[in-house]
Amino acid sequence: MHKRCPPAPLVRLGSTLGTVETQYPAHWEADVVLADGGTAHVRPIRPHDADLLRSFYSRLSDESIYFRFFGPRPKLTDREVTWFTNVDYTDRVALIATIGEEMVAVIRYDRIEAGEAEVAFLVEDAHQGRGVASVLLEHLAATARENDIERFVADVLPANMKMMAVLRQAGYTAQSRFADGVVRMILDLTPTETSTEVTTAREHRAEARSIARLLTPGSVAVIGASREPGGVGQAVLRNLLGADFTGPVYPVHREVRAVAGVRAYPSITAIEDQVDLAVVAVPADSVIDVVKECAEKGVHGLVVVSSGFGETGTVGKERQDELASLARAYGLRVVGPNCLGIANTDPAVRLNATLAATVPGRGRVGFFSQSGALGTALLQRVAQRGMGISSFVSAGNRADVSGNDLLQYWEEDPATEVILLYLESLGNPRKFTRLARRISKRKPIVVVKSLGMPTAHSAVELGLPDSAVSSLFEQAGVIRVDDLIQLFDVGQLLAHQPLPKGPRVGLVTNSDALGLLAVDACRGAGLEPRDPVNLGAAAGAEEFATALAGVLPEVDSAVVIYMPPLPGCSDEVAAALAEVAAGSGKPVVATFEGHLGMREKLAPIPSYAAPEEAVRALARAVGYAAWRERPAEIPPELEGTDAERARALVESALAAHDTRPAPDAGSEGAGSEGAGSEGAGSEGAGEPDGGVVHGTVVEVDAAELLACYGLTVWPAELVGSAEEAAFEGERLGWPVVLKLADPGASRMAGTVRLGLAGAESVRHAYTDLVARFGAEVPLAVQKMAPQPGVPTVVSVVEDPAFGPVLSFGLGEVTARLLADEGFRLAPLTRRDAAELVRSVRAAPLLFGQYGYPPVAVDALEDLLVRVGRLAHDLPEIARLDLDQVLVGESEVIVLGARAVIRTPEGPRLDGGPRRLL
Numbered sequence: 001m002h003k004r005c006p007p008a009p010l011v012r013l014g015s016t017l018g019t020v021e022t023q024y025p026a027h028w029e030a031d032v033v034l035a036d037g038g039t040a041h042v043r044p045i046r047p048h049d050a051d052l053l054r055s056f057y058s059r060l061s062d063e064s065i066y067f068r069f070f071g072p073r074p075k076l077t078d079r080e081v082t083w084f085t086n087v088d089y090t091d092r093v094a095l096i097a098t099i100g101e102e103m104v105a106v107i108r109y110d111r112i113e114a115g116e117a118e119v120a121f122l123v124e125d126a127h128q129g130r131g132v133a134s135v136l137l138e139h140l141a142a143t144a145r146e147n148d149i150e151r152f153v154a155d156v157l158p159a160n161m162k163m164m165a166v167l168r169q170a171g172y173t174a175q176s177r178f179a180d181g182v183v184r185m186i187l188d189l190t191p192t193e194t195s196t197e198v199t200t201a202r203e204h205r206a207e208a209r210s211i212a213r214l215l216t217p218g219s220v221a222v223i224g225a226s227r228e229p230g231g232v233g234q235a236v237l238r239n240l241l242g243a244d245f246t247g248p249v250y251p252v253h254r255e256v257r258a259v260a261g262v263r264a265y266p267s268i269t270a271i272e273d274q275v276d277l278a279v280v281a282v283p284a285d286s287v288i289d290v291v292k293e294c295a296e297k298g299v300h301g302l303v304v305v306s307s308g309f310g311e312t313g314t315v316g317k318e319r320q321d322e323l324a325s326l327a328r329a330y331g332l333r334v335v336g337p338n339c340l341g342i343a344n345t346d347p348a349v350r351l352n353a354t355l356a357a358t359v360p361g362r363g364r365v366g367f368f369s370q371s372g373a374l375g376t377a378l379l380q381r382v383a384q385r386g387m388g389i390s391s392f393v394s395a396g397n398r399a400d401v402s403g404n405d406l407l408q409y410w411e412e413d414p415a416t417e418v419i420l421l422y423l424e425s426l427g428n429p430r431k432f433t434r435l436a437r438r439i440s441k442r443k444p445i446v447v448v449k450s451l452g453m454p455t456a457h458s459a460v461e462l463g464l465p466d467s468a469v470s471s472l473f474e475q476a477g478v479i480r481v482d483d484l485i486q487l488f489d490v491g492q493l494l495a496h497q498p499l500p501k502g503p504r505v506g507l508v509t510n511s512d513a514l515g516l517l518a519v520d521a522c523r524g525a526g527l528e529p530r531d532p533v534n535l536g537a538a539a540g541a542e543e544f545a546t547a548l549a550g551v552l553p554e555v556d557s558a559v560v561i562y563m564p565p566l567p568g569c570s571d572e573v574a575a576a577l578a579e580v581a582a583g584s585g586k587p588v589v590a591t592f593e594g595h596l597g598m599r600e601k602l603a604p605i606p607s608y609a610a611p612e613e614a615v616r617a618l619a620r621a622v623g624y625a626a627w628r629e630r631p632a633e634i635p636p637e638l639e640g641t642d643a644e645r646a647r648a649l650v651e652s653a654l655a656a657h658d659t660r661p662a663p664d665a666g667s668e669g670a671g672s673e674g675a676g677s678e679g680a681g682s683e684g685a686g687e688p689d690g691g692v693v694h695g696t697v698v699e700v701d702a703a704e705l706l707a708c709y710g711l712t713v714w715p716a717e718l719v720g721s722a723e724e725a726a727f728e729g730e731r732l733g734w735p736v737v738l739k740l741a742d743p744g745a746s747r748m749a750g751t752v753r754l755g756l757a758g759a760e761s762v763r764h765a766y767t768d769l770v771a772r773f774g775a776e777v778p779l780a781v782q783k784m785a786p787q788p789g790v791p792t793v794v795s796v797v798e799d800p801a802f803g804p805v806l807s808f809g810l811g812e813v814t815a816r817l818l819a820d821e822g823f824r825l826a827p828l829t830r831r832d833a834a835e836l837v838r839s840v841r842a843a844p845l846l847f848g849q850y851g852y853p854p855v856a857v858d859a860l861e862d863l864l865v866r867v868g869r870l871a872h873d874l875p876e877i878a879r880l881d882l883d884q885v886l887v888g889e890s891e892v893i894v895l896g897a898r899a900v901i902r903t904p905e906g907p908r909l910d911g912g913p914r915r916l917l
Contacts, residue, residue, distance in 0.1 A: 023089065024044045024089040024093075025146070027905075027907065028043065028044050028095070028139070028143055029041070029042065029043040029044070030042045030043075030139065030913070030914075030915035030916070031325075031328040031329075031915065031916040032097075032135050032139075032914055032915055032916060033203075033206040033207050033209075033210050033333075033914070033916060034130045034131045034132060034135065034206060034331075035129075035130055035131030035134075035202070035205065035206055035209070036130050036131070036206075036209060037206065037209035037210035037211075037212065037213045037300070037333070038099075038130065038210070038300070038331040038332075039099075039210070039327075039328045039329075039330075039331050039332065039333065039916070040097045040098065040099050040104065040132065040135075040331065041097070041098045041099075041328065041329050042095055042096070042097050042135065042136065042139050042915075043095065043096060043098070044087070044089060044093065044094065044095055044096075045084070045085050045087060045094040045095065045096050045106065045108075046085065047085050047086050048085075049085050049096065049103070050081045050082070050085050052096075052098075052102070052103045053076070053081055053084060053085055053103065053106070054075075054076065054081060055102065055103070056102070056103040056104070056106070056124060057075065057076055058075070059124055059125070059126070060122070060124060060125060061125045064122065064123075064124075064125055066157075067156075067157055067159070067160040067163065068120065068122045070157060070182075084106075084108075087108075090111075090147050091110070091111040091117075091147075092108070092109070092110050092111065093108065093109055093140065093143050093144070093147070094106060094107065094108035095107050095108070095136055095139055095140050095143070097132050097135075097136055098329065099127075099329070099330065099331050100295060100329060100330045100331070103124075104123065104124045104126075104127045104132060105121065105122065105123040105124060105127065105132045105133065105136055106121065106122055106136075107119070107120070107121035107122075107133070107136040107137060107140050108120060108121070108140075109140060109144055109149065109152065111147075111149065112153065114148075115148065115149060115150040115151060116149065116150065116151045116152075116153060117144060117149045117151070117152060117153070118152075118153050118154065118155075119137075119140065119152040119153065119154050119187075120154065121133050121136060121137070121163070121166075128162065131202065131206065133162075133163075133166045134166055134169070134170070134202060135202075135913065135914055137166060137167070137170055138170070138199060138912075138913035138914060139913045141170075141172070141187075141189050141913070142907075142912050142913050144189055145189055146907075149189065150188065150189055150190070151186055151187060151188055151189060152167075152186070152187040152189060153184065153185070153186050153187075154167060154184070154185045154187075155182045155183070155184050155185075156182060156183045156184075156185060157181075157182060157183070158178070158181075158182070158183055164176075164183065164185065167185050167187060168185075169198065170187065170195060170198060171192060171194040171195030171196070171197065171198035171199070172187045172188055172189060172190070172191075172192065172194075172195050173187070173188040173190070173192065174186065174187050174188075199913065199914060202914065203408075203914045204408050204411070204412075206914070207404075207405050207408040207409070208408045208409045208411070208412055210301075210333050210405065211333075211393075211401070211405050211406060211408065211409035212409060213276065213277075213300040213301055213333070214277060214300070214301040214303075214333060214335065214342060214393075214401070215342060215344045215349070215351065215391050215393075215409070216344065216346070216349050216351075217247065217276035217277035217300070217301075217349075217351070218247045218274070218276050219247045219248045219249070219250065219273065219274060219275050219276050219277070220240060220245065220247065220248075220249050220250070220275070220276070220277045220278070220279065220351070220353060221249075221250040221251075221252050221265075221268050221271065221275045221277070221278045221279070221299075222236050222237045222240065222249065222250070222251050222252065222278075222279045222281065223252040223268060223278055223279065223280050223281065223282060223290055223294075224252070224253070224280065224281035224282040224306075225237040225251035225252065225253055225259045225260075225264070225281065226253055226256070226259065227253075227256055227259055231281075232281040232305055232306075232355065233251075233253075233279075233281035233282075234259060234260065235355050235357075236279050236281060236305065236341060236353060236354065236355060237249065237251055237259060237260055237262070238260055238357075239352045239353070239354060239355070239356070239357055240351070240352060240353055241260060241262070242352070242357070243343075243350050243351065243352035243359065244350050245349070245350055245351055245352070246348060246349055246350055247276075248273065249262060250262075250263075250264075250265055250268075250271050250275065251263070251264040251265070252264065252265050252266075252267060252268050252271075253265075253266070254266050254267065267293060268290075268293050268294055268297050268299070269293055269296055269297050271297070274298065275294075275297055275298075275299050276299065276300050276301070277299070277300065277301050277302075277303065277353065278290075278294050278299045278301075278302050278303070279302075279303045279305060279341065279353050280302055280303065280304045280305065280306055280336075280337075281305050281306055282306060283306065283308065284306050284307065284308030284309055284316070284319060284337070285308070285319075287304060287306055287319075287323055287337070288319075288322060288323065288326060291323060291326050291327050291330070291332070292326070292330075294330075294332065295327075295330035295331070295332060299332060300332065300333075301332055301333045301334070301335070302327060302332055302333070302334045302335070302336075303334075303335045303336060303339065303341055303342055303353055304323070304334060304335070304336035304337035304338075304339065304396075304399075305336060305337070305338075305339055305340070305341055305355060305396075306336075306337055306338070307337070307338045308337075308338075309323070309337045309338055309397055309399070310337075310338075310397045310399070311338055311397060320337060320397060320399050321399070323337065323399055324399040324400045327400065328400065328916065333400055333401055333405075334399055334400040334401060335393060335394075335395060335396070335400070335401045336394075336395065336396040336397065336399065337396055337397055337399060338396040338397045339375075339394045339395055339396025339397070340354050340355050340356060340369070340375030340376065340394035340396070341353045341354030341355055341356075341375075341394060342354065342391070342392065342393045342394070343356075343359045343389070343391060343392040344390075344391045344392075345359065345360070345361065345362045345363070345388070345389055345390060345391065346362075346390075346391075346415065347362070354375070354379075354392070354394065355375070355376065356375065356376045356379050356380075358379070358380070358383060359379060359383075359389070359392065360379060360382045360383040360387065360388050360389050361383075361388045362388050362389075362390070363382075363387050363388015363389045363390060363495065364388065364390060364415070364416065364417040364418055364495045365382070365387055365388065365389050365390060365416070365417075365418045365419075365420055365491055365495050366389065366390050366391050366392075366406065366409075366410040366413065366416035366418070366419050366420070367379075367382065367389050367391075367392045367393075367420045368392075368393050368394075368395065368403050368406045368419075368420070368421045368422070368423075369392075369393070369394045369395070369421075369422040370394075370395045370396070370398055370403070370422060370423055370424040370425065371394070371396075371422060371424060374422070374484075375394040378422065378484065379392065381484070381488055382488065385488055385492055386603060387488070387491065387492050387495055387496075388495075390410075390413065390415040390416040391410075391413070391415075391416070393406055398425060398427060400916075402427040402428070403421050403423060403426075403427075403432065404427065404428060404431050404432055404435055406419075406421075407419065407432075407435045407436065407439055407445070408435065410439075410443065411435075411438075411439045411442070411443070416443070417443060417494075417495065418443065418444050418446070418491055418494045418495045419439070419443055419444065419445045419446070420446050420487055420488075420491045421445065421446070421447045421448070422447075422448050422484070422487065423447055423448065423449045423450070424449075424450050426449075426801065427917060428801075428910060428917040429469075429472075429801040429802045430801065430802050430803045430825075430908070430910040431910045431917065432476075433472055433473075433475070433476040433478075433802070433825060434476075434910065436473070436476040436477060436478045437475075437476040437477060440476060440477030440478060440624075440627070440628065441477065441628060441632075444479060444494045444624055445477070445478050445479065446478075446479045446480075446481060446487055446490050446491050446494070446620075447473065447478050447479065447480050447481070447487075448480075448481055448482075448483060448484060448486075448487045449469060449473075449480060464799055464801075464802065464805060464823070465819070467819070467821075467823070468805065468807070468823040471822055471823040471824065471839065472802060472805070472823060472824070472825055474627075475824055475825060475832065475835075477624065477627045477628065479620050479623070479624050481620065485613075486616065486617070486620075489606075489608060489613055489616065489617040490617045490620045490621065492606045492617075493587065493589060493606045493617045493618065493620075493621055494621060494624075496603070496604035496605075496606060497587035497588065497589070497604065497605070497606065497621075498585055498586060498587055499587070499621060499624070499625040499628070500556045500557040500586065500587050500618070500621055500622050500625050501556050501586075501625065502556035502622070503526065503527045503528045503556065503622050504527075504528050504530065504554070504555040504556045504557075505522050505527050505528065505529045505530065505555055505556070505557055505558065505559060505615075505618065506530050506533070506548075506551035506552065506554065506555035506557070506558040506559070507519065507522075507529055507530060507531075507532035507533065507551075507558070507559050507561070508532070508533045508535065508544065508547045508548050508551055508558065508559075508560045508561070509532050509533070509534055509535070509560070509561035509562075510534065510535045510536060510537055510539050510544075510561070510562060510563060510565075511534075511537075511561060511563050512532075512534055514561045514563065514591065514611050515532035515534055515561060515611075516532070517610075517611050517612065518532065518559055518561060518591075518611040518612075518614075518615055519531075519532060521611060521612045521615035521616070522559075522615050522619075525615055525616060525618075525619035526619060526622075526623075527615065527618070527619055527622060530551070530554070530555060533547045533550075533551060535547055537563075537565045538565060540572065540573065541572035541573045541575070541576040542576070544560065544562065544573050544576055544577060545576035545577065545579070545580050548560060548577060548580045548581070548588070549580050552580070552584045552586055552588075555586070556586060556622075557586055557587045557588065557589070557618055557621075557622070558581075558586065558587075558588045558589075559588075559589055559590070559591070559611065559614050559615060559618065560577055560588060560589070560590040560591070560592075560605075561590070561591045561611055562590065562591070562592050570592065574592065574605075577590065577605060578603065578604070578605055581604075581605055582604075587618065587621065588605050589605065589606050589607075589608065589614040589617065589618055590605050590606070590607045590608070590614065591607070591608050591609070591610060591611045591613075591614050592607045630831070633829040633830065633831050634829060635827040635828060635829050635865070635868075635869065635872075636829070636830055636865065638709070638710065638865065638866060638869060639710070640709075640710035641708065641709045641710055641866070641869065642708045642709075643708070643873045645708045646705055646708035646709065646870065646873065646874060647873070647874065649700065649701070649704060649705055649708070650700065650705075650874055650876045650877075650901055653698050653700040653701075653901060654698060654876065654901065654903060657698045696902055696903065697878055697900050697901065697902045698900070698901055698902065699898070699899065699900055699901075700899045700900070700901050701899075702880065702897035702898050702899035703897060705870070705880075705899050706867075706870070706882075706894065706897055708870075709866045709867070709869060709870045710866055711863060711866055711867070711894060712894065713894045713895075713896070713897045714782060714783065714785070714893050714894060714895050714896075715732070715782065715783065716741070716780040716781065716782035716895075716896065717732070717780060717781050717782075718741055718778055718779070718780050719766070719779055719780065719781055721766075722762070722763040722766040722767060723763070725738060725762045725763065725765075725766045725779065725781050726759035726760075726762045726763055728781040729756060729758075729759060729762045729781055730759060732781065732782070732783045733783060734756070734757045734758060734784075735754075735755050735756055735757045735783075735784040736756050736762065736781050736782060736783055736784055737752060737753065737754055737755075737756065737781070737782045737783070737784050738752075738753045738756060738762060738765045738766060738769065738779060738780075738781055738782075739751055739752040739753070739779065739780055739782065740752075740769065740773060740777055740778070740779060740780075741778040741779060741780040742777055742778060749813065750772065751769075751773070753765035753768070753769065754784065755784060756784075762781070766779065782895065785886050785888070785893050785895070786888075787888040787889060787890070787891075788853075788888065789855055789886040789887045789888035789889070789892075789893070790810065790845055790846055790852065790855055790886070790887045791810065791811030791812060791884040791885070791886055791887075792808065792809065792810050792811050792860070792884060792885045792886075792887055793808070793809050793810070793811045793816075793821075793881070793882065793883045793884055793885065794806070794807070794808055794863065794864065794867055794881075794882040794883075794885055795807045795808075795879070795880065795881045795882070795883075796826065796867060796868070796870075796871040796877060796879065796880040797878070797879050798871070798875060798877055798878050798879070798904075802825060803825065803826070803875075803908055803910070804825070804826040804868070804871035804872055804875070804877070805823055805824070805825060805826070806823065806824050806825075806826050806828065806836070806864065806867060806868050806871060807821050807822065807823050808821060808822050808823075808836050808837065808839075808840065808864060809821030809822070809840055809842075810840065810842045810845065811883065811884040811885075812842070814842075815840070815842045818841075820840050820841050820842050821840060822835075822836045822837075822839030822840050823836075824836045824868070826867075826868035826869070826871040826872045827865075827868045827869050827871075827872040828864055828865050828868035828869075829865075830861065830865065832865075832868075833861040833862075833864040833865050833868075834861055836864060837857060837860060837861060837864070846860070846887060853889055854889070855887040855888055855889055856887060856888060856889060856890050856891055856892060857887070859887070859890075859891055859892045860885070860887050860892050863882075863885065863892050863894075867880070867882065874901075875904045875907065875908055876901045876902060876903065876904060877899065877900075877901055878900045878901055878902045879898075879899070879900045880897070880898070880899045880900075881897065881898050881899075882894050882896070882897045883895075883896055883897070883898075884896065
């Protein structure tokens with residue numbers, strides 16, 4: 001049976017059905033992209049939508065009405081309008097799709113019996129074929145599952161092929177039968193692999209299409225193009241004309257007749273022909289009016305280069321949010337505001353709708369930048385390196401179009417082979433990692449992610465440390481680099497050279513010193529350099545060509561270092577190297593004359609200013625190639641788990657205890673309290689780095705929760721006196737441990753007394769700990785672990801941006817002080833768990849190095865997979881800490897655990913129906 005999702009923030013409405021106030025979860029509203037790339041707004045119907053419904057109904061054809069009501073119905077009665085617009089959002093739910101101020105579709109269910117509801121939908125004829133019904137069905141199915149409805153039933157006339165197609169193509173298990181002149185269809189709403197694939201594929205096609213409409217317009221209007229030299233609008237107009245855009249360009253200015261020799265129009269609505277793209281360069285306080293005019297004209301997309309939005313403060317941010325919501329409501333996508341613009345080098349388009357006078361030539365790289373200010377300089381650097389681009393988008397404040405949208409477009413764009421991203425924020429990090437993991441299997445994604453986030457951006461503030469972001473990018477196959485120079489270094493290599501098949505590197509040089517530098521750089525980057533072939537200072541083109549040809553068969557890639565003894569010797573050497581490399585099928589990079597000036601003559605061999613830069617770029621390519629060659633893996637099926645029981649425990653704990661606001665500060669860390677407290681209300685859960693889980697929280701029995709996933713917490717008993725400690729020691733069996741039971745105690749020195757073998761030793765230890773830490777500090781007695789091992793710490797936090805993130809590190813003080821921990825998104829595959837264990841710098845201690853015996857790493861990896869599955873299954877888990885996990889020679893022992901739960905603010909939206917986030 002479907003479980004109702006936890007309560008979420010509600011939108012409250014006054015009802016016309018009496019004094020009862022109706023309400024629905026806020027996440028039931030969403031902006032969505034339709035199949036043709038346009039946008040719409042989905043929301044529950046409201047009592048005051050009566051006139052909207054009447055207007056919608058008046059535009060329907062007789063056929064659409066007949067298919068919906070099985071007969072003619074010229075208009076709806078007042079009683080019917082009241083019935084359709086007043087629902088209880090539980091047994092009766094209706095969602096509508098709006099574009100601008102008009103309703104264009106409605107879908108509804110009415111509960112028939114427990115677990116079953118009748119479904120019907122109606123789409124305005126002018127909007128049929130745009131995928132409106134499909135996206136509404138996704139959203140209605142999600143709301144139904146939240147209300148414990150398992151099946152939809154629909155009675156459809158046999159001639160209504162469109163409705164039957166929508167229901168059948170949703171991916172749910174469907175049954176149908178014909179009786180009494182109608183086809184009864186039954187949809188099982190349990191999400192399936194097929195329904196998930198259908199949703200993902202539709203999202204991909206819709207978002208890719210929305211970007212294609214921006215980058216391949218048939219016509220462009222520049223609104224705010226003035227005659228004043230140096231003006232932003234005029235600059236964009238001249239750049240469009242200078243690039244020889246293949247469609248018509250329309251300057252829009254309310255007063256002048258022509259700009260740059262091109263006829264101008266007083267408004268966009270005065271243009272006689274269709275306008276696909278509008279570049280907006282008017283003052284910020286005029287942009288909203290322009291959006292409405294563009295919507296009236298039927299423009300597909302906007303590029304807002306105007307400043308004065310989120311970058312200026314609170315008022316500007318409100319104006320920016322209004323811009324995005326208004327544009328989406330009217331079916332438009334927006335690039336910007338405060339952006340450089342967009343470009344497409346396709347000869348069939350030749351679009352330069354940017355403020356940059358020069359755009360690099362045609363190339364294989366798709367380039368996305370969130371910085372408008374850096375945009376011109378970035379394009380210049382691309383051009384200097386001779387890389388070329390397929391398309392370019394500067395998102396500026398990123399009010400709407402984001403890097404995720406461009407990933408969807410570039411995935412299928414045959415002209416784009418490498419994706420470069422300069423990111424200042426992540427609008428939907430969970431979606432980014434999902435897309436990147438899929439796309440990176442075909443096309444490399446190279447990212448520079450700055451450490452801060454401008455306040456202007458419409459994005460989620462990341463709560464994770466930067467090292468965690470790097471780990472999650474690595475898990476998704478993303479190549480993260482440190483700066484813009486490395487971005488272009490790696491991008492140039494990937495765009496022009498094949499991927500290396502391994503870490504073996506051949507070195508050909510005419511300088512001993514530079515050859516040794518390259519060897520050291522290779523070893524430091526984890527590559528396997530061969531001894532350099534030093535040709536001597538007098539070597540020429542023939543010697544270099546021969547040496548390179550001899551080295552390549554024995555290695556996976558090669559680095560050529562050439563310092564000419566005399567000026568004018570480089571051209572012949574460059575040509576010879578390019579000829580040998582072209583037929584090898586292996587990547588070759590070069591350091592040529594110590595500068596970048598030979599790039600054109602060496603093409604397609606990338607040339608770098610120093611050997612270290614060449615090796616660094618090569619190492620990134622080697623790591624990416626190894627990730628890409630790994631076979632796909634999914635999280636394993638686990639024996640001995642009971643997810644239903646775990647969910648019941650969580651729901652019971654939330655229902656049984658009044659949740660209380662978490663304070664602004666909490667105890668440090670999540671220490672070991674044995675089995676945890678019996679559902680005691682908690683005022684927050686501290687994080688190891690001193691952070692706090694905010695919100696209303698409840699502490700739940702971690703031992704019982706972990707037992708549902710096949711994990712046992714080593715028993716511990718709280719004690720309040722020396723005699724009680726001795727009694728528990730006798731009961732548990734000697735030897736025992738006496739320790740502080742406070743959260744974070746394992747991070748402090750001297751908080752544990754080990755190997756206590758009798759009552760007297762326990763009493764003495766109790767007295768000692770009380771004297772040192774105070775009588776108010778709780779102590780616990782725990783049976784001594786049967787074997788020595790390596791202490792580790794495993795934690796899970798429900799990050800608001802990434803979702804459930806699992807971290808792992810060693811439990812020793814030094815490892816904690818150095819923040820030596822790795823991260824992975826849950827759920828984990830077996831490979832994810834293995835890589836997580838090996839990602840920490842102290843991992844050799846688990847594999848028998850430095851005098852430690854090898855321990856049961858396989859059992860540790862299994863524990864990580866199980867904890868990851870628990871976190872994935874239960875979004876209510878705000879934080880779960882296993883501190884410590886002792887990894888012995890044959891097993892792992894969880895010495896302590898603590899779990900804190902809270903009511904989520906709704907489901908994880910990235911896993912639900914399509915929406916713009």
